[in-house]
Amino acid sequence: MTVRGSVAWQALDAHLQKDILPYSLKQLFNGSGAQRFNDLSMEAMGLLLDLSKQKMTPKTLSLLIKMAEQQGLRQATQMLYSGGEINRSELRPALHTALRDSSSEKYSDVHVDGQNVKQLVDKNLLDMERIASKIQKGNWLGYSGQPITTVINIGVGGSDIGPNMVCHALAEFRLETKFPLDVMFVSSMDGSQLAEMLQHLDQGSTLFIIASKTFTTIDTLANAETARAWLRKKIPSDSLIGQHHLVGCSAFPERMAKWGIPSENQISLWDWVGGRYSLWSGIGLPIAIKLGMANFKLLLKGANAMDDHFQNASLHENLPVMLALTGIWNINFLGLKAHTILPYDGRLKLLPNYLSQLEMESNGKSVTNAGEKVDFDTSPVIWGDVGANAQHAFFQLLHQGTPAYYADFIVPIKRTASSEYTKATRTQLEYQQSLNLANCVAQSRVLMLGDDVLSWDQSIVTSPDRLYPGNHASSTLMFDELTPESLGRLIALYEHKVFVQAVVWDINPFDQWGVELGKQIAKTTLNAIQKRQLGDADAEDATFDASTEGLLNHMFKHHH
Ligand code: F6P
DSSP states (O other), X not given: OOGGGSHHHHHHHHHIIIIITTSOHHHHXXXXXXXXXXXXXXXXXXXXXXXXXXXXXXXHHHHHHHHHHHTTHHHHHHHHHTTOOOBTTTTBOOOGGGGGOTTSSTXXXXXXXXXXXHHHHHHHHHHHHHHHHHHHTTOOBOTTSOBOOEEEEEOOGGGTHHHHHHHHHTGGGOOOOSSOOEEEEEOOTTSHHHHHHHTTOOGGGEEEEXXXXXXXXXXXXXXXXXXXXXXXXHOSOHHHHHHHHEEEEESOHHHHHHHTOOGGGEEEOOTTXXXXXXXXXXXXXXXXXXXXXXXXXXXXXXXXXXXXXXXXXXXXXXXXXXXXXXXXXXXXXXXXXXXXXXXXSGGGTTHHHHHHHHHHHHHOOOBOTXXXXXXXXXXXXXXXXOHHHHTTTXXXXXXXXXXXXXXXXXEEEEOOOXXXXXXXXXXXXXXXXXXXXXXXXXXXXXXXXXXXXXXXXXXXXXXXXXXXXXXXXXXXXEEEEOOHHHHHHHHHHHHHHHHHHHHHHTOOTTOOGGGHHHHHHHHHHHHHHHHXXXXXXXXXXXXXXXXXXXXXXXXXXXXX
């Protein structure tokens, strides 16, 4: 039996019919007055989570908590933190929390495959620091003696999205170096990003980080080969290339070595760190290079504070638990299958994409841990953009379209403009932040109230084609300022949210078998394309469906 057949689920169903469905969001507000905000918002570690614009009451949360308890949330959390084999399909732990706990002794007794987790993490931080500071000080020299001034991270998925998102979000915190130091990211399999970049770069001052947990991902290895071909044009030997221009991060040192990355330029990773949970590991090296190790450690510190909160706060006051249960309520009871992430901050532009991997790759599952087919929805479709930009793009659908969705508004309150700007520029930037805050709050209000907002503000004139149905649920997450620490907290908040949902649904959030078949079939397809290019189509061992055959033929016709 899945969670759907449980007593807790049935209690929630009954509550939905009786206490929620008969009412609109506006009515839920009218019924509880100002108290509703107090009842349905909570604050911890400088983060305010307002759930009052969700179609729920305090009773909903209590019933959801009962369901989480029934599903063994506390025991599962304990298992996660203590290094139990929580990734059941791959029989391994998921110990990303250990990566951000270097200052305590919590993990000093945790061992995986006979290795002490704390010692591995501590050594890794030292390796990262050694490499990052050598580059930052201008002491990492290219083959010809020039300092490295451009670092390109080649990776994909978790080996790209997380570090890229953080580097973009915290660019204002970049370490001051005596010379301009660029950190860039390349992921696309087609080589287009890399090809564009290489045109403007010089081999002597460029360093590539080859970031791949498995070191078998074809996207990354293909880009890495292209980078090496470019390096070979100027640099006389592969050993000089490896020594001066390559750094690797992987769980397979022998694969890095075979590929040409010398051991002193390697950073370790381990099975027990999932790709999409790996920005806190050596995969975060680009962050440490761009922002400095001190800021990287502040990011870890922020995440660690959220880890402690998640482990210790009561379920009622637990931010990840509340965010997760709200999602479950929306997905499973209110039938909302799409979730939009709206950061009101240009620096968080890459956050929606990051969260779409985190959530959809983790919880985009349809069998339980026992192998039973689920009879309810799991991860919704996640998409988003900078909120204020999205207002001029997909908000039309949010306000007047037909699909059912819910939204997360995420906004830092303050922005500290650099003191290097003139007073006038700073004043203007402050005004822009007020404008941004006003839009954030106004939009969630209009989504909730629709046309009814007019009765509160008679100056707005309406016409029939301007109907706003409203009654759209959203959460708002507000925090003081975007800093390495607050970003660390925010990311860990969502990581744990995903975990809580997986526990309630009894699915495994730490594997991703769904992406494997496509990779395998792409190999056979590549083989067919290459044979056709050589005029050897008869030697193909694969047969294709009519559509694939048609597409391959069309490609081939236009390739020549
Ligand atoms: O294909 C999915 C995936 O395995 C992700 O989970 C992972 O983040 C990404 O590919 C990259 O994998 P790797 O770091 O092993 O190259």
